Amino acid sequence: MADEQNWVPQSVDVSVPSAARLYDYMLGGAHNFAVDRLMGDKMEAAMPHARSAARVNRAFLGRAVRFMVAQGVRQFLDIGSGIPTVANVHEVAQAEAPDCRVVYVDRDPVAVAHSELILAGNDSVRVLQADLRDPDSILNSPQAHLLDFDQPIGLLMLLMLHWVPTEDDPWGLLKHYREALPSGSYLAITHFADDHDYEGVKVAAERMNKAGGDQVVERSRDEIAAFFGEFELAEPGLVTFAEWRPSGPGDISSDPAINRLAYAGVGRKP
Amino acid sequence: MPEPSRIPDVTPSPEDIVRARKMLARKWAYLLQSAVAIPMSLDGLGEALSTRLDEICALLHAEPFTGDPAEQIGAGLAKLGYLGPIGLRRTTDVLGRGLFALPEFGQVERYAQRIALVIGALGSGFTEATSESVLTQQESMQKSLLKAVRDANWNLKESEARFNEVVTSSTNGVLIVDLEGRLLTTNAAVGDILGHTQEELVGVPLLDLIAPGFADMLSDAMADLVSGAAERIRQSQRMLRKDGEAARLSLTMSLLRGADDERSHFVVVVEDGTELELLQSELKRQSLHDVLTGLPNRQFFTTHLETVLRKADPEFGVTVFHLDLDAFGMVSNSVGGRVAERLLQHVAQRLRVVMAAEKAMIAKFDGDEFGVLVENTAATPTIGEIMKSINDDLLLEPTYVDGHGLAVSVSAGVVHRPSVEAEPVDVLRAADTALRRAKVRRRGQWEVFHPAQDVLDRRDHAVAVAMPAAWENGEITVRYRPIVQLANGEVSGVEAALHWDRPDAEVLDHDECAELAESTGLILPLGEWLLRVGAGQSAWWRQRGQFDRSLVVRLTAHQATDADLVSRVVGVLDETGLTVEQLAVSMPASVLLVTDAADNLGTLADMGVHMGLDDFGLGPLDPAAVSDLPVRSVRVARSLVDRRSPYVTALLPLLSGSGVTVAVDGIRSAEQASWWLAAGADFATGEHFGAAGTPTEFLKRLEKR
Numbered sequence: 003m004a005d006e007q008n009w010v011p012q013s014v015d016v017s018v019p020s021a022a023r024l025y026d027y028m029l030g031g032a033h034n035f036a037v038d039r040l041m042g043d044k045m046e047a048a049m050p051h052a053r054s055a056a057r058v059n060r061a062f063l064g065r066a067v068r069f070m071v072a073q074g075v076r077q078f079l080d081i082g083s084g085i086p087t088v089a090n091v092h093e094v095a096q097a098e099a100p101d102c103r104v105v106y107v108d109r110d111p112v113a114v115a116h117s118e119l120i121l122a123g124n125d126s127v128r129v130l131q132a133d134l135r136d137p138d139s140i141l142n143s144p145q146a147h148l149l150d151f152d153q154p155i156g157l158l159m160l161l162m163l164h165w166v167p168t169e170d171d172p173w174g175l176l177k178h179y180r181e182a183l184p185s186g187s188y189l190a191i192t193h194f195a196d197d198h199d200y201e202g203v204k205v206a207a208e209r210m211n212k213a214g215g216d217q218v219v220e221r222s223r224d225e226i227a228a229f230f231g232e233f234e235l236a237e238p239g240l241v242t243f244a245e246w247r248p249s250g251p252g253d254i255s256s257d258p259a260i261n262r263l264a265y266a267g268v269g270r271k272p
Numbered sequence: 273m274p275e276p277s278r279i280p281d282v283t284p285s286p287e288d289i290v291r292a293r294k295m296l297a298r299k300w301a302y303l304l305q306s307a308v309a310i311p312m313s314l315d316g317l318g319e320a321l322s323t324r325l326d327e328i329c330a331l332l333h334a335e336p337f338t339g340d341p342a343e344q345i346g347a348g349l350a351k352l353g354y355l356g357p358i359g360l361r362r363t364t365d366v367l368g369r370g371l372f373a374l375p376e377f378g379q380v381e382r383y384a385q386r387i388a389l390v391i392g393a394l395g396s397g398f399t400e401a402t403s404e405s406v407l408t409q410q411e412s413m414q415k416s417l418l419k420a421v422r423d424a425n426w427n428l429k430e431s432e433a434r435f436n437e438v439v440t441s442s443t444n445g446v447l448i449v450d451l452e453g454r455l456l457t458t459n460a461a462v463g464d465i466l467g468h469t470q471e472e473l474v475g476v477p478l479l480d481l482i483a484p485g486f487a488d489m490l491s492d493a494m495a496d497l498v499s500g501a502a503e504r505i506r507q508s509q510r511m512l513r514k515d516g517e518a519a520r521l522s523l524t525m526s527l528l529r530g531a532d533d534e535r536s537h538f539v540v541v542v543e544d545g546t547e548l549e550l551l552q553s554e555l556k557r558q559s560l561h562d563v564l565t566g567l568p569n570r571q572f573f574t575t576h577l578e579t580v581l582r583k584a585d586p587e588f589g590v591t592v593f594h595l596d597l598d599a600f601g602m603v604s605n606s607v608g609g610r611v612a613e614r615l616l617q618h619v620a621q622r623l624r625v626v627m628a629a630e631k632a633m634i635a636k637f638d639g640d641e642f643g644v645l646v647e648n649t650a651a652t653p654t655i656g657e658i659m660k661s662i663n664d665d666l667l668l669e670p671t672y673v674d675g676h677g678l679a680v681s682v683s684a685g686v687v688h689r690p691s692v693e694a695e696p697v698d699v700l701r702a703a704d705t706a707l708r709r710a711k712v713r714r715r716g717q718w719e720v721f722h723p724a725q726d727v728l729d730r731r732d733h734a735v736a737v738a739m740p741a742a743w744e745n746g747e748i749t750v751r752y753r754p755i756v757q758l759a760n761g762e763v764s765g766v767e768a769a770l771h772w773d774r775p776d777a778e779v780l781d782h783d784e785c786a787e788l789a790e791s792t793g794l795i796l797p798l799g800e801w802l803l804r805v806g807a808g809q810s811a812w813w814r815q816r817g818q819f820d821r822s823l824v825v826r827l828t829a830h831q832a833t834d835a836d837l838v839s840r841v842v843g844v845l846d847e848t849g850l851t852v853e854q855l856a857v858s859m860p861a862s863v864l865l866v867t868d869a870a871d872n873l874g875t876l877a878d879m880g881v882h883m884g885l886d887d888f889g890l891g892p893l894d895p896a897a898v899s900d901l902p903v904r905s906v907r908v909a910r911s912l913v914d915r916r917s918p919y920v921t922a923l924l925p926l927l928s929g930s931g932v933t934v935a936v937d938g939i940r941s942a943e944q945a946s947w948w949l950a951a952g953a954d955f956a957t958g959e960h961f962g963a964a965g966t967p968t969e970f971l972k973r974l975e976k977r
Binding site: 030056090093094139251256 | 314412417
């Protein structure tokens, strides 16, 4: 205890790529470090349209949030929010209904610190550094008090759950989250599929996993469907992320294999 | 077709100019959105670009001409989102070609140079703004990194300070031990207990302070902590004082992990246990324990539950299991009381083994019932896993008493994470309620207590218990309703349904009767009776040439998994003379995950019975079940019929493609019927086609058609 060490906590290690910063890079942002860009370039070499996957997911976020706002949801909990750059939840939601409140959660301390800097002064947005695998630390956090748990909440876990290894029982965790939400709440998920036909992804996932940072687990459609539990899936159900109510060219990729990379769904708590 | 803009001496109309610009802006928006992330809808982006296009056109027309203001337009574009080099490329492509094609710039030669200059300026403004934005983003990332490191270090200092405070002020002894087992730090209380000064203890191996004969127990526990097999251990220990005396102590030990989750130190908390305390606890033990098994009794369990409820880790809470041995009465009657007692001892011992890894109290309640109270941690298995390991253990490790190999299963009522304010008595009552519900099902089942269910249960319970007598008295009868072919309105079958005409209370229809009977287990005899009466009626109609279409009987989950289902059906067919081809039986789709149900379905289908699935469409695996099993028809879940679920309608062509017919229930209007016909459904039932009636009513309605 008495041994004083001058250390930088491992959680702030910028020598391994982080999912949040990599995603920003793939979207075209510059909120990232050299190691993230190197990984992004490697992924792109393995999967030529990797960047459009990030864009398609971001576009799904927009549609899911607008859909929830249209159903009357005015508060959002975005777990695995990453770096709040273009077209983030509060931007989309508050453009639709200015009274929307958003709590962003990410475990990457750099992403969180960054979010705090960007969002300072926005009273209807809070940021929390926490791990999805510790639901109570999120649900009972002071930040979560921004949300009224008696009113419907939109819970978002986009390109997030494939970072949770199966031994951590993501289904049990999701059950915990679903139980905490009031009736009428919504859950949106996108998750890498295990039945896409894009060989490049396997290579890219292996490279990512080898780099020692966050690890990727692909899952089957049934496994992903089970995350929704008793929630009733909104039409058109659990489909690929490009097929979920697409409304324009920004919602799909010109490469059909990319469109099948991930499953997406929005469920409503009965 | 020649483009009008290329025809000289034709001055384009103002409308043409506006329309052409709109189209170009829209094309520009489309190309950008399909390549880069922009937080705008296609229409919104189209409008934003339209404004910019107007500005560009104004520049091109202006006299004298200068391209410089296009730099501003380019910088503005860069701020729309993450456009980057790809966005710029698409912009110059679309403008380079599109501007030339605009009718207002029809005289190409005059505008060519201007267009090139404007696009150049736009590109340079765009590039400059983009690199500026990259620098800003990078700078903010550096700031974020600094902030993250500072926050983390601050949190660390704060938590160290808190920890020190707790340790220093504690009246319990606290030892910090390194991974090699040597003492690093102790607090003053340790000195008081052991008689050593704090300085004397630094560097001493912990095991050297343990009395002979007790060290192995502690070092085993430390190994468990290191391997992760245990989170925290608590032992009665003997530690050596400076004067050589052994002090009786209770010792709690856990492994501290650093921020990077690396094992860092052991923390040991030492509580001084006096002789008096130990004596008291022994007395308490005797009055609070079950004599046969040595386990805590119900009274002790209740007191303990009260304490634990209040101080359990709020993050994980506690779970209470109320266990009951299946078929214990049978064991007791057939092999005698002594063997039964031995069996209870065996179960007690196995429960201890199975629950050893958990912080759990196992108690013996009355008769063949046990209680288990688990203080959950992050590592606690799920309820299902715990029940499975208990039942696997008991079934796979039979005990032998006087030559009898006894393997039993247990059922359980479970209360998971009751509120900290809950009264122990209420928690135990809830567990008991859930247990009774679990016992209704098959052996080795468990059921978690749900408060809402409880209220319903108590009301339904009164109705359900009155049901056998009502059946006996003839209040429950069989009714018949038509199954209609949607395409031509013909009655293609008849469904037998339960009907309970209660004196002084509302009539209960088939679904309500079936659900109540399902909850008490009465459904097995009652359902067989329904089948027999229905089959008899159907055979009678046939003989008299009144109605010769199929008889349909719906089964509940309990019936579908019943091991005797096939023999019941065969018996009824023999008795009534109905042939297999004339019978259709359906099961809830959700029950097919149970092997018994799938087996029953397969056997009946092999015999030639038409097999159907009810409540189709609610489970994600339903379509798969239809293709994997010999199912010939499905009935869409009523909620999906009401909602006109597109999910289901999308599945209908697949079903009919594989020869499976589709029925919809709960049809209330002609409009609803024709909608479902159009969607591809084959058959229907519901108010619109006639409610369930007596045999006479059924025939009368048939004649009217």
